[in-house]
Amino acid sequence: MVKVEQKITQIVPAAPGWKLCELIGQEDDTNDIGYMDVVAWLVIAEYSEGAWTTSSLPVVADSEICEGSMLLRRPDGKFTHPDSCYLETEEEAIKYMENGYSFSPMDPLD
Secondary structure, three states: OOOEEEEEEEEEEOOOOOEEEEEEOHHHOOOEEEEEEEEEEEEEEEEEOOEEEEEEEEEEOOOOEOOOOOOEEOOOOOEEEOOOEEEOOHHHHHHHHHOOOOOOOOOOOO
């Protein structure tokens, strides 16, 4: 059994303009993006299998720590998923979230 140890090493204030994206309007098929301000980042160190790694998680204004699949809008207006992709437009971001946080650049944006 592999022992995994996690520690919050820092809480860093977020630069203005970072937003956590949430898919809204799914009830009536008018999908859009709701934005929540990221106010800080938790920096987490994890020790597993003899090595330390670090990652960060956003904290939004309502004090929620966001884990799991997420999409962030950067201060420059572009979108990013911390582990997998970079998206240029809100249309791409909506499609990405509709597809369960997976997206291939080859997918049509119909």
